[in-house]
Amino acid sequence: MRPACRRVIxxxxxxxxxxxxxxxxxxxxxxxxxxxxxxxxxxxxVWTPPALLGKGYAKSVVAGSLLDARSLLVKRAILFTGDNNQAAQAVYRGIGFLPTGQKYGLLLFEETQA
Incomplete structure (x- = not known):
């Protein structure tokens, strides 16, 4: 798992x-x-160490990333969080996100060798 995480980062x-x-x-x-x-x-x-949750750090880092994107003329953003993750939902509402009321899925394609 660590090599895959390293590649993503x-x-x-x-x-x-x-x-x-x-x-x-x-x-x-x-x-x-x-x-x-x-x-x-x-x-x-989005990640914050458990001991530091509730201090506004996630809100700040997400808002900062969106300001950076806006400087590149990005006009919209989307994110997903669990239905039961009330804390994250409050953070995202606090920076302007609105729930869509719709469910989404993610489809991942496996890379194949030809």
Missing amino acids: EARQATAMHWVLVAGDTLVSYSAFNASLPDIVQIGG
């Missing part, structure tokens, strides 16, 4: 598609775009 770093929030010397939150087009981004991989 390296790809995001190469394309400037992830952000970290640091307080002093401590990484306090992380956010990434796991998909993007010229006018829309999909936020994914």
Whole structure:
């Protein structure tokens, strides 16, 4: 699993598609775009260490990533969170996201060798 995670992080770093929030010397939150087009981004991989939850760090790092995207003329963003993740839903509403009331799925294609 770690090699796969490393490849994802390296790809995001190469394309400037992830952000970290640091307080002093401590990484306090992380956010990434796991998909993007010229006018829309999909936020994914938001993470804050459990001991630091509820301090506004995730809200800050996601908002910062969206400001960066806006500077590149991105006009829309989408994200997903669980129906029962009330804390994350409150954070996302706090920065302007609205629930769609619709369910979405993700389809992943497996790479095959020709």
